[in-house]
Amino acid sequence: MKRIVALLLVAALAAVSACQEVEEGSVGGPEIALSAGGAVAVAPLAVTHGGVGSPPDWSPQCQEAADTALATILATGDALEGAVSGTVIMEDIPIFNAGTGANIRLDGKTIQMDAALMTSDGEFAAVAVIERVRNPIRVARAVLDTPHRMLAGDGATRFAHAMGFADVVPVCPEAEAKFRKRWQQVLEGKAGGGYDTFDWRRAWNFPGPPPDAPATVPENAGPETGDTVGTVTRGGDGTFAVTLSTGGTSITLDGRVGDVPIYGCGSYAGPYGAVACTGHGEEIIRQMLARTVYNLMASGMSTQNAVTEAVASFPPEWSVGVIAVGRDGWGVAANMQMAYGVAGGE
Secondary structure, three states: OHHHHHHHHHHHHHOOOOOEEEEEOOOOOOOOEEEEEEEOOOOOEEEEEOOOOOOHHHHHHHHHHHHHHHHHHHHHOOHHHHHHHHHHHHHOOOOOOOHHHOOOOOOOOOOOEEEEEEEOOOOEEEEEEEOOOOOHHHHHHHHOOOOOOEEEHHHHHHHHHHOOOOOOOOOOHHHHHHHHHHHHHHHOOOOOOOOOOOOHHHHOOOOOOOOOOOOOOOOOOOOOOOOOEEEEEEOOOOOEEEEEEEOOOOOOOOOOOOOOOOOOOOEEEEOOEEEEEEEOHHHHHHHOHHHHHHHHHHOOOOHHHHHHHHHHHOOOOOOEEEEEEEOOEEEEEEOOOOOEEEEEOO
8 A cells, every 4th residue: 555655646747747747745844855856867966865854954065075076077987986076076065974074973973974876887885983084975985996895984984084184073063053952862861762751861882971951952953854964876887876975863872873874775776777775764774775775776766756755665754865866866755854066967
């Protein structure tokens, strides 16, 4: 029944336009599409997202990232380098939960980040719970040149510094404000995500004790965005690539790893396209969501319909967003507002 409902939604969206489809939903308001796509054949293409829940105001920054990714593809002919450059742009903008704007963990001090990349010829590399770097996606790109697929924790951090990446704690006022708001929610039992019932005090595994209640809680600490920013690209030669970067969520135990660095979950790429996900990481892992979307594309479903069906099939109690590029064009879908950018195909 769930698949039938999803297919009905796909059919309704497909009727909007043969070239570009847009479905606006009440969850995110009329300013931002909950589903969009376009038919673009052959030409280089880049699509970015700012994390599910990101507001329309962030669309220009996502567009800047997409434009940068496309420019890099046109200059280098390399879909992967384009995808890396797009995600770096978002890591360097503190509104996003990645790199400079990465979330602060429950102890009020720790910043742990994940990043991953994949190409259509099956190359994959990732870093998990890395600390003290500004651009985790650049470190993941460096891992690609090693014999390994993933480095994690202190080893990933030391590798980054050995490779010449600056030892920087990427803290910013935006992340500090979000932490104070979320820590107050945890203390009040209103955190959600399981932490309203989970005995986090008993499971506390950070080096120091829990922090005190915040003296002040910002009224507007920014939106509760998803865990990830991402870029998907298609080169002029028909190859594909995807990059993801995240600061995770504040409300986690020390060492938590989400979907981003897990193969086939947060991202996937192959000869039929590239997929990037954002949202509730534990559920994305359970569904192996990126590979699921890719399989729909490989079976012959259009890129737009594949992302739409995946989102329609996702449990509605969890946030999710998906972007993809394929042989036929691009697609974006989410179950709440999500800022994104699209460049190329003209």
